[in-house]
Amino acid sequence: MSPQAAGILQLTALIAALALAYRPLGDHMAKVYSSEKHYKPEKWIYKAIGANPAAEMRWPAYLRAVLAFSAVSVLFLYLLQRIQGSLPGSLGFSSIDPDQAFNTAASFVANTNWQSYYGEEAMGHVVQTGGLAVQNFLSAAVGMAVAVALVRGFARSRTGELGNFWADLVRGTVRILVPISVIGAIVLVACGAIQNFSGIHQVGQFMGGTQEWNGGAVASQEAIKELGTNGGGYFNANSAHPFENPNPLSNLFEIFLILLIPFALTRTFGRMVGSLRQGYAILGAMAVIWIGFTALMMWTEFAHRGPAFEIAGGAMEGKETRFGIAGSSIFAVATTLTSTGAVNSFHSSYTGFGGGITMLGMQLGEIAPGGVGSGLYGMLIMAVIAVFLAGLMVGRTPEYLGKKIGTRQIKLAACYILVTPALVLGFTAVAMALPTPADSMTNSGAHGFSEILYAYTSGANNNGSAFAGLNADTQWFNTTIGIAMLLGRFVPMVFVLALAGSLAEQKPVPETAGTLRTDKPLYAGLLVGTILIITGLTYFPALALGPLAEGLAS
Numbered sequence: 001m002s003p004q005a006a007g008i009l010q011l012t013a014l015i016a017a018l019a020l021a022y023r024p025l026g027d028h029m030a031k032v033y034s035s036e037k038h039y040k041p042e043k044w045i046y047k048a049i050g051a052n053p054a055a056e057m058r059w060p061a062y063l064r065a066v067l068a069f070s071a072v073s074v075l076f077l078y079l080l081q082r083i084q085g086s087l088p089g090s091l092g093f094s095s096i097d098p099d100q101a102f103n104t105a106a107s108f109v110a111n112t113n114w115q116s117y118y119g120e121e122a123m124g125h126v127v128q129t130g131g132l133a134v135q136n137f138l139s140a141a142v143g144m145a146v147a148v149a150l151v152r153g154f155a156r157s158r159t160g161e162l163g164n165f166w167a168d169l170v171r172g173t174v175r176i177l178v179p180i181s182v183i184g185a186i187v188l189v190a191c192g193a194i195q196n197f198s199g200i201h202q203v204g205q206f207m208g209g210t211q212e213w214n215g216g217a218v219a220s221q222e223a224i225k226e227l228g229t230n231g232g233g234y235f236n237a238n239s240a241h242p243f244e245n246p247n248p249l250s251n252l253f254e255i256f257l258i259l260l261i262p263f264a265l266t267r268t269f270g271r272m273v274g275s276l277r278q279g280y281a282i283l284g285a286m287a288v289i290w291i292g293f294t295a296l297m298m299w300t301e302f303a304h305r306g307p308a309f310e311i312a313g314g315a316m317e318g319k320e321t322r323f324g325i326a327g328s329s330i331f332a333v334a335t336t337l338t339s340t341g342a343v344n345s346f347h348s349s350y351t352g353f354g355g356g357i358t359m360l361g362m363q364l365g366e367i368a369p370g371g372v373g374s375g376l377y378g379m380l381i382m383a384v385i386a387v388f389l390a391g392l393m394v395g396r397t398p399e400y401l402g403k404k405i406g407t408r409q410i411k412l413a414a415c416y417i418l419v420t421p422a423l424v425l426g427f428t429a430v431a432m433a434l435p436t437p438a439d440s441m442t443n444s445g446a447h448g449f450s451e452i453l454y455a456y457t458s459g460a461n462n463n464g465s466a467f468a469g470l471n472a473d474t475q476w477f478n479t480t481i482g483i484a485m486l487l488g489r490f491v492p493m494v495f496v497l498a499l500a501g502s503l504a505e506q507k508p509v510p511e512t513a514g515t516l517r518t519d520k521p522l523y524a525g526l527l528v529g530t531i532l533i534i535t536g537l538t539y540f541p542a543l544a545l546g547p548l549a550e551g552l553a554s
Helices: 003-034 040-049 059-082 098-109 125-155 165-191 218-227 248-273 276-302 307-312 324-337 352-363 374-394 407-433 445-460 475-505 521-545 547-553
Strands: 200-206 209-214
Touching: 003 165, 003 248, 003 276, 003 324, 040 165, 059 098, 059 125, 059 165, 059 475, 098 125, 098 475, 125 165, 125 218, 125 248, 125 374, 125 475, 165 218, 165 248, 218 248, 248 276, 248 324, 248 374, 276 324, 276 352, 276 374, 276 521, 324 352, 352 445, 352 521, 352 547, 374 407, 374 475, 374 521, 407 445, 407 475, 407 521, 445 475, 445 521, 445 547, 521 547
Parallel strands: none
Antiparallel strands: 200 209
């Protein structure tokens, strides 16, 4: 079987697995967030934190709860790293420096999981499992809670209440993320991923020296890392490391975990707003972009010309031979079109156009299917923009799911889509203008520019993957990328929840003959076009200076 045919077979199997899980998981999540029943463990948690899960919240209260919880999480994770040297199970590692501790705390709480450190040489068992792995669950649950709040804004009328954040947070963690992660960890252990709390030990003699590795609860962290679209690796090589991702089967399973909840949330959306066809329309737009990007990535990596590439069967630099070009390409697209950031190959070693595809996937806003929760609310924001544009073309007030999209709604949506481009382009421009940040670039020219553009694109869009080649462990990058991650995560949530509140206060608008049918393929196509046009107009000049210039020169 040719590598191309094997890649198509892998993609087909992945789509089939996602299709089988779509309906049961989507319906289950809709029941979780609509249920009024509380399990005993959940009641214990509510009692411990002093929350009343039955109390409805308007959007300002919901937002305050999100920000307060996240602020406490950042502080806790920061302090845990700063005292690591005094903790048991630290494997002899010292406490983390202040700038890196801030960067890592911001990263994991913001669901970014950007890492400017070597995991196996910096973090002990307590920080890995009690800090980073815990935030993998909680940051994902926060994103899902905000998405559900926006869905309630569309589903409810004549009320500003969006549910209870604490109930949404706990239910998302206890009833969705934990059970699937347990199953996922068992599967990964069966595939060969390690799960232990061993110390540092020698694994053999290499070229006259010894090599040392430490163990860890890797499989359990790997499962929620992918399921929660987190991406932070236990080891520096991330999902290219055989302890995290041993073989092609585990590789395909990890991609499945990455895409599972973001795609299934579209059915949850359809179920909660009372129209499964609306969910299918959003799903269709996501799927078209994801499949299109995957096909384009596989084509550009397999078709790259040159004697070395032809002998290797394609651009194999930076890729694991056990995954090949197809497995690496599918993973790269999945991780950059979501907010995962896990990598099983080095994106810096991709062809010029291939590296540009990974960058563009993040610049779309990671909405195809996007991060856990953040992908759905990002796509719904774009759906509001698309409806508004359609209304301008036909000369009538736009409506979406029975709600009028007026001045307030479109201003909030516009503010949402402007936040991350401002952070990405602003920080990139400053970094390129100053002399010190440029010293961190391994490469010069277009590829060097791509390293910095990719870093801020990854940080502000809460992806977390790195282009490699950039030394980001400096005070400048630790601080500025940390700020970009926090602002890129929580400022958009302000506009999402404000939009949800304004929608929930409206009374339903009756459907008429002039109402745009947003559950039809025509609208899904309009939505895809809107996404590509807005992203292209925003980022094309920067992309032309980096990956496009490199791709055309090769």
